[in-house]
Amino acid sequence: MDFKEKMTKEMATEAILLAKKNKNLTFDDIAVAVGRHPVWTASAIMGQATMNAEEAGKLIDLLELNGSVADALQEIPMKGSLDDTIPVDPLIYRFHEIVQVYGTTMKAVIHDKFGDGIMSAIDFTMDIEKKEDPNGDRVVVTLDGKFLPYKKW
Amino acid sequence: MDFKEKMTKEMATEAILLAKKNKNLTFDDIAVAVGRHPVWTASAIMGQATMNAEEAGKLIDLLELNGSVADALQEIPMKGSLDDTIPVDPLIYRFHEIVQVYGTTMKAVIHDKFGDGIMSAIDFTMDIEKKEDPNGDRVVVTLDGKFLPYKKW
Amino acid sequence: MDFKEKMTKEMATEAILLAKKNKNLTFDDIAVAVGRHPVWTASAIMGQATMNAEEAGKLIDLLELNGSVADALQEIPMKGSLDDTIPVDPLIYRFHEIVQVYGTTMKAVIHDKFGDGIMSAIDFTMDIEKKEDPNGDRVVVTLDGKFLPYKKW
Amino acid sequence: MDFKEKMTKEMATEAILLAKKNKNLTFDDIAVAVGRHPVWTASAIMGQATMNAEEAGKLIDLLELNGSVADALQEIPMKGSLDDTIPVDPLIYRFHEIVQVYGTTMKAVIHDKFGDGIMSAIDFTMDIEKKEDPNGDRVVVTLDGKFLPYKKW
Amino acid sequence: MDFKEKMTKEMATEAILLAKKNKNLTFDDIAVAVGRHPVWTASAIMGQATMNAEEAGKLIDLLELNGSVADALQEIPMKGSLDDTIPVDPLIYRFHEIVQVYGTTMKAVIHDKFGDGIMSAIDFTMDIEKKEDPNGDRVVVTLDGKFLPYKKW
Amino acid sequence: MDFKEKMTKEMATEAILLAKKNKNLTFDDIAVAVGRHPVWTASAIMGQATMNAEEAGKLIDLLELNGSVADALQEIPMKGSLDDTIPVDPLIYRFHEIVQVYGTTMKAVIHDKFGDGIMSAIDFTMDIEKKEDPNGDRVVVTLDGKFLPYKKW
Amino acid sequence: MDFKEKMTKEMATEAILLAKKNKNLTFDDIAVAVGRHPVWTASAIMGQATMNAEEAGKLIDLLELNGSVADALQEIPMKGSLDDTIPVDPLIYRFHEIVQVYGTTMKAVIHDKFGDGIMSAIDFTMDIEKKEDPNGDRVVVTLDGKFLPYKKW
Amino acid sequence: MDFKEKMTKEMATEAILLAKKNKNLTFDDIAVAVGRHPVWTASAIMGQATMNAEEAGKLIDLLELNGSVADALQEIPMKGSLDDTIPVDPLIYRFHEIVQVYGTTMKAVIHDKFGDGIMSAIDFTMDIEKKEDPNGDRVVVTLDGKFLPYKKW
Amino acid sequence: MDFKEKMTKEMATEAILLAKKNKNLTFDDIAVAVGRHPVWTASAIMGQATMNAEEAGKLIDLLELNGSVADALQEIPMKGSLDDTIPVDPLIYRFHEIVQVYGTTMKAVIHDKFGDGIMSAIDFTMDIEKKEDPNGDRVVVTLDGKFLPYKKW
């Protein structure tokens, strides 16, 4: 294979999203096939996490894509999904705004409960659920990360 | 009262945090007195939310602060807690990183579940809990915002 | 369909604007056909709003475009229409200038009338009209957004 | 008078807002006294427009402030109300977002109706009204600027 | 015509400048043919102003270019000619430097002569002349814009 | 003299502008006294040019200021009058916009007339005049700089 | 204690560095007294790590400083030591350059050895040693961080 | 050879990484063949260092690549591996964070040990090792640079 | 010639550098042929200066390139050779660092010797020489620019 013919992760993302739309599947459907949580599955599809061979194989089987897509899904990505320093898309911006407005609050509360350290963004899981509500359904995002205390030496 | 003697919100934050430390109180303790959730209470103390007279009164009673602190807590703030476009403090940065790395994932999953629209950062609550875990305690942050569909006209 | 042959939203915008010009139509004309307000119709054409199948179908019928344009119009966009942090084009810059110069005024007046909260940019409509005036016609832009009070918790 | 004792426009803004709060007045109340529209009156108080001697005199009479406040209100300001290139406060950001998302739409529609030119931000008025609505009150902002066609030479 | 074959304004600029060079013409020569001032003519060629059909027709006649160039010249441009926030090219930078160094001087002098308002950059003409001088020829740039007083309301 | 008591150029600017206002003088009046053009005189007052002892002496005589103002006027300044990369004040921004929109036009026309080189911003004068016009008075700014050809070596 | 009299971490840093200089001590000397590694001790003095009461007590005993310095050393800092996005000081810049030039190399090598994950900057120690060398002494900086594999979920 | 057919360093990097993956080799394997340290070898492959003809020849022999790859490896690169001012990828960001948080610490400690000067990033080597640890393996990065004292003249 | 087939200055630079390498020539060799100083010759090759027809002709004769390269060398460039505001490549960064660290020193010394004014970067020559030194060869860069005093008017 010539390196010019290699499928990039961006191309794999495009191919998967098009197949997902044509087959009318949700991320939940794909996650069931892959054997992972829908949010993690979506993050791997969006090029931000690394599938192993088995996971990638199940995905291309479900979506009837070729093996170069599976290869791309197994490459460790250069992570980071946003082009702009500050996100412009309103949905994504709202999450930036939460960090901007409540950042010092989160820092104060976490230090109050745990002392000096951080919440890991690596030993970390995220869930996104729809909570039905008569006043308007709600998006519930749960961030669950290991507390890492600062090591002293 | 001369406007030069007015207590700013930043000064009120400093005074409250010092009193909190001297009295050895947590945000939970203050929240109980104020009658609000600890995270919201912390956000008001950090100058990002607006207390009413009753809430502010309970806070200064508990912490034995004077009335100008209560006045400052009732002013609607110019919101935004970070000096830098991209936060520098590692604890706060990890939340920025989650938005940077998983922003397109969150967008894809929310549109998958709800269609075109956003999660409100105004009709919104946040909870931060400590989850004990033998492999290391975990920080669990729950973001709960109303889904706002894009209005067509 | 191969993902490389997919029509992007940018390509759909280009195709629609060219057809609009060749057929000598205004956004008002297209809006009548689509059954929506001209400003919303223009925003969907510019790639910032999502048409449903019926709306997209009417548009391609009027402009005699093929179905891949209709597909593109139904995809939820990555929103944001400007390349620069601060817009450079003089027409667009004037709106930025209004926010820059009058931003604190708008904040002060809205809080004066409504208390702490924001004007929604999602549950939101915009109208743009030409007001004839012997001293020079005027552009009248009306922004109409739901007031969202900050939730306390 | 020593130049170190001069009241800056920022100091005048602080003094007026404090007096307004202590006297429990709205911008509407002040505007009636000054003889101007409430939004313009607010913009002058926020240091973005220039009062004449009569307007400034009426304002200090109502609020019982001294003459140095009136002097400051009559100075032509260095305009611009925001510290950040992109506003951080959520209320102000929503207006920035409208320009960011709908900027090319506004350009396309205005050129469709008027040809090449801009909406003036100088020969310009703004109104901000509260529209009651059973589904939640709405903020209605009306921007009314003279169309300025590009001069050819 | 397929939208992929459309001539962009950038392509039109390239084609005109190449023809101008091959025919050994100056902007003065083209301006005479077009019936406009050389600076305005150059600005339209550089993609910053909009020609009407007659002007564009004369230009392509002189330069023997095809009709798609004339079409491109009649489209209203997304204006702004510089890629960088601060121009890098030394000739263009010197004009930026004049604004940077003398900006507050220009503001002070114009307010001194006219009161609060601005010089329009839309109802505006520019001339650039060569003034012969035994100590070295001089570039004389004349900016002539309508004074727009701030409207009060 | 202790260096803490030294008058900075910013302090001198403030003192001069206050005296100018209290004495109800224009820049033209001061320029006559100083023996220089009003724009250059204003630029020196705004801290962007260096007066000699005689010029500074005449200025403080007219305005009845003390000698430390004259000392400050004779110091060579760190030049640059704007805090922001892109000016925010609308009057100053319009000049930035002229450079942004017409920068490549100015480059093309000057090279057309002079060849490769620049207009000096150092061997440079500026005039600002009010041109009366029944359709609205006009601001006429004349920039006159020596052409400097690029030296080859 | 009034919050205005509180010693900030910046003030504590200044006081410690002055005492260190006056007593002619090295970071090694202070580290021995505190019972920690010299680099960690220096980072706490520079306001980037949190001492406990015992460590802070030993430090003020050695340097003969008062208790408010010890209080400041025990506060959890808002971390981040640089004012500029890109460091300007040449010594610090060289470390930035190493990340800029070798960043993708470090990523490639670490993934080659460990798979997808990161080196922790929290469960992390740093050593800085002087290695004597006849061709010029060398600085040897050792970064030792726990490998954190990306969690899948 | 036409300059359009020249292999760029980016293309060489792509080709080498693909061959490395297809042959299932590590950087250690390639380094042994090249006769250099694995980190330096990786940096040359990533386009940040310059191989000589012998080194490049051994590399293409091992990976069975053609001579244009060897040519590219011998060109002196425009160095710098990151697109963003602040790196976005979490692995690379952690190294940036170390410079951001500990930058002043490193400066203080190095000046304490060496006086005024810097650690060279040119007369410099880097090692990256895996240190096995029952609590989780560790990444150990050793930076070894010549101390360069500031020359006085 | 169609404008799409035109050789850009970037393409000319690529072609010349490839020919220079294939013919194993230095900039000194080319400069001798062109009849200019090697640094100026290099700057013209790098697209930052304008050759005349004779100079360009000699260059293509030596390197056996075609006439479109000569045409490109005679076009007046849009000058500026760096993509980043702050250069990333270490060799170029060191020159930036010299300006950053010694900028105010250069300003102070030049004003001390010449009064208010600047060193021209247009009426300017640069020489770069290798100075052999037993302690390591040295790069000697000589910048020679005309002093331009600020004109008063």
Added chain:
Amino acid sequence: MDFKEKMTKEMATEAILLAKKNKNLTFDDIAVAVGRHPVWTASAIMGQATMNAEEAGKLIDLLELNGSVADALQEIPMKGSLDDTIPVDPLIYRFHEIVQVYGTTMKAVIHDKFGDGIMSAIDFTMDIEKKEDPNGDRVVVTLDGKFLPYKKW
């Protein structure tokens, strides 16, 4: 000594420049007294280099300043003399422009003469001389830095 009374390097610079002016001395005069080159002496006065006790002592003797100035001159500075990423002052900007325009030229020529490596900005001297010239005196700046070849390992 209380740390609040410590003289900062900025204060020392101010004090020295004022004394230099009052005594009507040049940097050459001070350099003779200090026993160093005028440019290095100026750089130390501007807070960018570190004097030893003897040098600092000679300086305060000449200028009749007190010992706290000498202390400040001996502190190793946080280097970097410019507030802006891109310098605004025209004299300093011209040096930035030289790096911006000729940066790739300098890189090409130095690699041509020396191979891969850099010119040191640490093992570095700078001279600034006035060269008299009937066509206008010239500023000659000589940068002399050790060539540092990239170490391979």
